[in-house]
Amino acid sequence: MKTHKKVFLLSLLLIFVLNLSAQEADTTSLGYQVGYHIGNWLPFSIIVLLTLLVLLKSSRQKRDS
Numbered sequence: 001m002k003t004h005k006k007v008f009l010l011s012l013l014l015i016f017v018l019n020l021s022a023q024e025a026d027t028t029s030l031g032y033q034v035g036y037h038i039g040n041w042l043p044f045s046i047i048v049l050l051t052l053l054v055l056l057k058s059s060r061q062k063r064d065s
Contacts, residue, residue, distance in 0.1 A: 025032060
């Protein structure tokens with residue numbers, strides 16, 4: 001009986017995934033534009049933040065020794 005439930009659930013999942021259709025993005029909306037700019041700046045910001053953290057940690061280690 002458990003295998004029937006698994007097969008049923010897997011078939012429902014497959015049907016659900018196959019019925020999903022891609023939505024076209026409204027690139028003129030403000031939300032899209034804000035997300036686009038955040039997505040452009042986020043990798044750069046993370047790299048700068050990590051660099052600052054490494055520099056702070058190395059300066060503290062030099063000061064302690």
